[in-house]
Amino acid sequence: MSQATAGGLKGGYPDYMRESIAKVEATRAQRLKDGSPKAMTADQREEVLQAWHPDYKADKKRALSVGPSKGELMPHEVADLFEAYPVIDPKVIDLSSPDIETQVLILGGGGAASVAALFAHEEGIPAEDILMITKLRHGDCNSVMAQGGIQAADRAPDSPAIHYLDVLGGGHYTNNPDLVKALVNDGPLMIDWHEKLGALYDKVDGEYLEAHGGGTSRMRMHSAKDYTGMELMRVIRDEVRNVGIPVIEFVPAVELLLDEGGRAAGALLYNLETEEYIVVKANATVLATGGFGRLHIQGFPTTNHYGATADGLIMAYRAGVRVIDMDSVQYHPTGVAYPAAILGQLATEKLRNQGAEPVNIEGESFVYPLEPRDVEAAAIIRECYGHEKGITTPSGIRGVWLDTPMIDAIHGKGTLKSRLAAMWMMWSRHGIDITVDPALVFPTLHYQNGGVEIDANGCTAVPGLFAGGEVAGGVHGKNRLMGNSLLDYNVFGRRAGIAAAHWAKANAAKAPTLKHIDAFTDDLTSAGIEPSRKAPMILPNYRREEVLDRRLEILT
């Protein structure tokens, strides 16, 4: 077969990688015949996790020294933000006449925020009495980038109980059972809601095309090509617009506001363009601010959006909400390892659920392709650094092949391009045709498994403060399965929106204060925290160091 040659590359790969690709091609027919390696036993899983998963390295995390979850282990990069001083000085903020008063304030602009807004409205809050505020644009979020699918136990021989068992086993039995029960019971309900909103799930002859995900025992993964997250996000966002719920973009929240009695009273926002602060007084506040991927824990690249900097966790923590499972980070097994231009971007698990398997430099398969994500990721790291059977890229990164041509070999020519259109386009922009050649992958920082503590209604320990989506913990325990984050933001976005609406109708907000910030600052000082450390981060900084070193602040 002919390969386009550009810049010394054949079909996007340098010659030395082609030698390994030839081995992958040579073993493909036999691998297709033999099937993938068997799934690991519980003991084998434990062994590879302990030895190779980044979460299991004790020196990469520490116990928090302040706040309601004092003693909670978390990665240093995250702890640095929890143990940090506010970016604002409460003394200069005038809270006496709020700029905006609303019934339900929703912090965030992604999936959970949008679902919460729609269900708060369904629950009787007029659209104009709901306000969504977001750091970037409405829909610039992780929800929009989810590719592979959403789980829901909606047909025989599946049931919510089987889904429950898969979730708990995948999460190493550390999940909050009440939250998992809500997740699995509401699965079909949310798919039904999407259908009524006009989302387009993949169907064949009027039936869903349902597949496995890593760690599932039933085929319950619903997809919309490999644009599942985007399809759901754009439909839900379109409905938010139809209903007329106001959204203010580029105004992140920097602190929560509490009344004298410690109940949620709104939030302090920051206009990223005019640099003004904005005081919002609200009867109920919903935290839907997502996760922490942009903290690049242990130096990993990330699949996450530009604003995934843990702001909501920090604000809630200062307001008195505990966090759980923060020591657990999801590294997606297959991030892009080559080309370097798109390093760390997501190679969806759907590639594996459609038949592609991980293969080493010798063309050997070495792991069951659909282990739970932490196990699969650890096995790939072991193959590269333990067995020394990875492929090293020109920029020095190791990876393994994901044998994508197997997809068309199994399901017929044209399957990959139709079911995985986004993946095909991503690599083709760099001269690689993944229907012909395998793709090089390595784990990438993908998801915050833990988060703020909620109950099954999305309530936090602070009255009037609700949370849902990636910012909240407990649903997935120490490891989330594929397809349960889209489901999570729908289920708990909805529950948080409903609970917030009920609260907002019954409780008028009282005068907002920032007293909890003063108290938290005192704790930081007592703990001897370095005053230069500030949070929330709002946005990461990727400017080159040489530029930052020469930067003058002249315009005031």
Place this chain on the structure above:
Amino acid sequence: MTEEKLTQIFVMGKAYDVPAGITIMDAMEYAGYRFVRGAGCRSGFCGACGTVYRKDGDYRLEFALACQEMVEEGMHLTQIPFTPAPRSDYQLNELDAAENVLLQHYPAIARCVSCNTCTKACPQDIEVMDYVQAALRGDLKRVAELSFDCIQCGLCAMRCPADIKHYHLSQMARRLYSVTESPEPAHLTARMAELGDGAYDAELDEMMSMTLDQLKQRYAERVIEKEGEAL
């Protein structure tokens, strides 16, 4: 590690030397820009980073997503902040697909001069003009299929001489197509009713009352469903 090869680009008229082989977005950050607008998911799905550029010696305006496209020598770049376009509000369940509702809500499509500028502007390689033509015919299925990969970056609407709001139009078309021509499978409707009757409560309650060892046992004994095979 290979020696870093630099390439010259122009950002809003100023020259910068940046590493070859990185994306426009990474190159601008390398040059010293900090994005507030113009960066979102950074993976090609959110449409925040629509970018236009010209190359030396080429009269054409090119379009790309800054997070996906690699820099090339002599690129003259300008990021276009996302520009909201007016959209038509609707009640999905009150739309009559038999009428040409797309034309009613977006009458500008009748002004399409088939110049194909929208298609050329699309960073997702969508046949935008073709779906506008399909919309004029009221062919919802065709609009839905052709427009499916749309990330709503809005570059089509920015370029259109007839001021068509393609990405809002196709959003409405896909939703309407879904509820009219791609109905919910019967098994989901049935499962909803069963859940309403509490048909699965006992099984779940039993699972929730198990000890950790019992749960682990049950997990280890799971039978994995295989495609096309009954359990």
